[in-house]
Every structure is written in C-alpha cells, then in structure tokens.
Amino acid sequence: MTSQTSVKTLLILGASGDLTGRLLLPGLARLVARGHAPGLVLVGAGSDPWTPEQWLERIEESFADENSQAEAYGRRELKRIRESTSYHQLDVTGEGQLAGLLAQLEGPVAVYFALPPRISQLACEALASDRVPAGTRLVMEKPFGSSEESARHLNETLAALVPEDHIHRVDHFLGKATVLNILGLRFANNFLEPVWNREHIEKVEIIFDEDLALEGRARYYDGAGALRDMIQSHLLQIMALMAIEPPASVGERDLRDAVATVLRASSIKAPYARNTRRARYTAGSIDGRKVPDYAKETGVDASRGTETLAEVQVEIDNWRWQGVPFILRSGKALGNKRKEAVVTFRPPPHLPKGFTGVDAPNQLRIGFGPDTLAFDVDVNGPGNVLSLDRATLKAELSASDLLPYGEVLEGILTGDPLLSVRADTAEDCWRIVDPVLKAWARGSVPLQEYPAGTSGPGDWLA
Numbered sequence: 214m215t216s217q218t219s220v221k222t223l224l225i226l227g228a229s230g231d232l233t234g235r236l237l238l239p240g241l242a243r244l245v246a247r248g249h250a251p252g253l254v255l256v257g258a259g260s261d262p263w264t265p266e267q268w269l270e271r272i273e274e275s276f277a278d279e280n281s282q283a284e285a286y287g288r289r290e291l292k293r294i295r296e297s298t299s300y301h302q303l304d305v306t307g308e309g310q311l312a313g314l315l316a317q318l319e320g321p322v323a324v325y326f327a328l329p330p331r332i333s334q335l336a337c338e339a340l341a342s343d344r345v346p347a348g349t350r351l352v353m354e355k356p357f358g359s360s361e362e363s364a365r366h367l368n369e370t371l372a373a374l375v376p377e378d379h380i381h382r383v384d385h386f387l388g389k390a391t392v393l394n395i396l397g398l399r400f401a402n403n404f405l406e407p408v409w410n411r412e413h414i415e416k417v418e419i420i421f422d423e424d425l426a427l428e429g430r431a432r433y434y435d436g437a438g439a440l441r442d443m444i445q446s447h448l449l450q451i452m453a454l455m456a457i458e459p460p461a462s463v464g465e466r467d468l469r470d471a472v473a474t475v476l477r478a479s480s481i482k483a484p485y486a487r488n489t490r491r492a493r494y495t496a497g498s499i500d501g502r503k504v505p506d507y508a509k510e511t512g513v514d515a516s517r518g519t520e521t522l523a524e525v526q527v528e529i530d531n532w533r534w535q536g537v538p539f540i541l542r543s544g545k546a547l548g549n550k551r552k553e554a555v556v557t558f559r560p561p562p563h564l565p566k567g568f569t570g571v572d573a574p575n576q577l578r579i580g581f582g583p584d585t586l587a588f589d590v591d592v593n594g595p596g597n598v599l600s601l602d603r604a605t606l607k608a609e610l611s612a613s614d615l616l617p618y619g620e621v622l623e624g625i626l627t628g629d630p631l632l633s634v635r636a637d638t639a640e641d642c643w644r645i646v647d648p649v650l651k652a653w654a655r656g657s658v659p660l661q662e663y664p665a666g667t668s669g670p671g672d673w674l675a
C-alpha cells in the first residue's frame with residue numbers, strides 16, 4: 214500500500230536525542246516498511262560531531278525490529294532509506310546554519326524539531342522567512358510553549374516563517390484510529406446523540422493513570438509535572454472530542470473548528486482548592502518493584518513541589534454541557550494502569566417498584582490503547598428476575614497498523630494536519646490551565662502525598 218507524500222525529505226533535528234531513537238525512528242521504520250513513504254529521504258542533524266557511520270548505526274538499531282518482520286518490499290524500502298541518509302553537524306541556533314542546510318536538501322522538506330523546547334524556539338527565531346524554501350513543513354513537539362503568552366509568541370514566530378497548514382504541533386497521544394473511533398462511536402450511532410448532553414449525562418471522567426514512575430526523566434518532568442505534561446495537552450484534546458458538536462465532515466477544517474469551539478467555552482473555575490487537586494508520590498512498590506520517594510530521585514528539586522498526580526474539573530459553558538463536570542486526572546506510580554474516558558449517565562427518573570438489587574448508573578467506557586468500548590447496564594439478574602444485576606457489553610475497536618509516531622509522521626508527510634494541534638487551540642489549552650498553575654504556585658492548593666503503587670491519596674478514592 215502506498216500513500217501520496219507531499220514531502221521529499223524528512224530532516225530530524227536532534228538526531229542523537231531520546232525521542233528520535235525511541236519513538237521517531239521506529240515509527241518511521243513501520244511507515245516505510247508498509248509502503249507509506251515512497252521516495253522519502255531521511256536526514257539527521259545535531260550538535261554532536263557524529264560520523265555518518267554513527268548515524269547509520271542509530272538507524273540500524275531503530276529499524277532492526279521492523280526489518281526482521283518486514284516482507285521483501287518493506288526490507289527493500291528500509292534499505293533504500295539507510296543508503297540515502299546523511300548526517301549534518303550544526304548548531305541550529307547559530308545564525309544561518311539551519312537555513313544553509315535547508316538550501317542543500319531536496320524539497321519539500323519537513324523539519325522535525327526533536328529538540329529541547331527552548332532550543333526549538335531559538336532555532337525558529339534564527340530562521341528568516343525568505344530563507345525557508347516554499348513547501349517546508351515545521352514540526353513542533355510538546356510542550357508547545359509554557360503558558361498562553363509563550364505559546365502565542367511561538368505561534369507568531371512560526372507564522373512569520375510558513376503558513377499555518379504547514380505547521381504541525383504534535384500530540385502523539387491521539388492516534389488517528391483513536392480519534393476516528395471516538396467520532397465513529399459518537400456520530401455514526403443514532404441512539405447516542407439524543408442522550409449525549411446535560412439532560413442525561415451526570416459527569417465525564419478522562420483518566421490516564423500510569424504505573425510507571427519517573428524512570429530517569431527528572432530533567433524534563435520535574436520542570437513540568439502532571440498538569441502540564443498530560444492534562445494541558447493530551448487530556449484536553451480527548452475531552453474536546455468527547456464534547457464537540459457533530460461536525461459536517463471529519464476533514465481537518467470541520468474537525469479542528471469544532472475542537473476549537475468547545476475548548477474556547479472551557480475553563481477551570483475558582484475556588485481551585487475545590488475544583489483541583491494535586492499530589493506527589495512517596496516511596497512504595499508496584500508489582501513487587503521498589504519505587505523510591507519522588508522527592509529523593511536524582512535530579513529532582515523537592516522544593517519545586519512538582520505534582521506527580523493532578524486532577525482538575527473542567528466546565529464547558531455551552532447549552533449542551535452546562536453544569537456537567539469533566540474531570541481530568543493523570544498521575545504516575547499508581548497501582549493500576551488506567552487509560553480511559555468514562556461517561557456516567559444520570560439514573561432513570563423512576564425505577565418501577567418491585568425491582569431490587571443494583572441500581573448503579575449506566576457507564577460508557579472508552580479505553581485508549583488498546584482501544585476498547587464497554588457499556589455497563591442493569592439487567593434482570595439470574596434466578597430472581599426482579600433482582601437487578603450489572604452486565605457489561607464489551608467490544609474491541611480497530612487499531613492502526615502503524616505505531617503512534619508512524620501515524621504522526623504519515624500526517625506530516627502527506628500534509629494532513631488532522632492530528633496536529635491548531636495555533637489557537639494550542640494557546641487555548643494553556644489559557645485553561647494557566648490560572649491553576651498560578652494558584653498552585655501560590656500554594657492555594659495543598660500538595661498531598663500518596664505511596665507509590667496505591668490509587669492516590671486516601672481521600673481521592675472514587
């Protein structure tokens with residue numbers, strides 16, 4: 214299978230970095246082996262004085278798994294990428310250095326900024342619009358800025374270089390299949406839409422509980438925390454898809470307009486001590502594995518008070534959702550891994566007298582990675598038909614044959630910005646969380662503690 218690519222060269226800045234080795238190159242390998250990137254040339258760049266052999270070695274390592282599984286065509290394509298690749302040493306923040314490299318490459322070029330965010334910003338500032346060849350695509354990683362103001366500044370810098378539809382702000386959490394699974398479920402089933410509103414839905418929870426702890430990523434994570442790392446980006450995007458109005462198409466314009474509209478109506482309101490919670494893990498164990506106290510991990514500055522578990526209640530001020538809480542929670546080092554959206558329906562207005570037993574509300578649960586669907590309903594129990602019992606209807610949703618970063622790269626190579634965050638939305642997501650970050654920095658919300666391997670502080674139990 215092949216797809217039309219509008220990009221000739223993929224230039225990865227940050228060739229020696231973690232993202233490139235662990236996620237980008239393996240994602241690219243699958244994409245290439247499945248025939249989604251015919252004719253593509255891969256170029257790496259970084260500040261290290263690497264030899265061509267060192268770069269090739271990195272590619273070989275990242276391509277190894279795919280190479281061993283690929284069919285003859287896929288292996289030929291992977292070989293073609295290895296044989297045509299090159300590595301360039303440069304300081305991307307240096308005057309004219311990136312522009313000079315762009316001028317040498319066959320276009321159109323997609324420039325992937327797999328760099329620390331501050332370096333990406335400086336690299337874009339060092340580029341001048343008249344030295345960016347037509348058709349160039351700029352790919353920005355998360356975090357996109359660190360506040361509404363800095364995101365706006367970065368947007369202005371980028372807008373001066375290339376048109377908005379050539380800017381990809383990556384949110385790898387939502388693969389294409391997941392986005393389309395949510396939209397398919399919501400808008401291809403007539404029975405859901407009439408109840409998908411404040412009349413019938415009590416609350417929506419979007420939960421990403423990880424059993425992984427810091428895993429050596431203090432340098433990044435201790436400056437970010439759960440609210441910035443997960444909620445500000447990924448979970449707000451999922452919330453938007455759960456809450457959007459029915460779009461006329463799943464094309465990027467209709468869909469991203471709908472997402473932007475719902476996020477513009479969203480906010481986290483004061484008092485923050487009631488509508489937000491934060492906590493940090495202490496020593497504990499997960500599946501028999503000892504986890505040290507977060508505050509004592511190498512590279513952590515405990516006085517920063519970085520949260521490893523965050524929960525916020527978002528309100529969407531529009532007709533459909535007025536008064537329905539959207540609870541977004543994400544944390545590390547938790548006992549149970551959970552990655553799902555849970556829609557809790559209101560109870561029936563009247564349960565016919567005579568029924569006994571369970572009368573819990575219906576819940577619809579959409580699991581992410583693997584994508585699943587579960588619907589909890591009350592049915593007549595076995596034995597005594599007047600006694601209600603809980604049954605769960607389950608389905609597995611289709612998965613993509615690409616890795617998450619393969620899907621991201623496919624969107625970039627084919628010029629499809631569907632999985633990319635639009636400029637206004639990137640700023641709006643910061644507008645939603647900025648007041649909470651400020652309240653937390655003032656100490657208005659206590660930083661609670663939970664032992665690693667538990668489900669959070671005792672009083673958070675659902």
Ligand code: NDP
Pocket residue numbers: 226227228229230231232233258259260261303304305306326327328329330332354355356
């Ligand atoms: P790393 O610190 O591992 O790598 C950064 C890369 O940038 C290195 O290759 C480094 O090369 C290069 N670099 C730094 N300064 C310059 C410069 N002046 N000129 C040229 N190259 C330079 O970072 P990550 O790979 O972890 O992260 C990259 C981006 O991806 C970040 O924005 C991060 O937030 C984002 N991200 C990362 C994820 C991950 O799992 N790693 C997940 C999601 C997003 P050298 O060492 O030679 O200086």
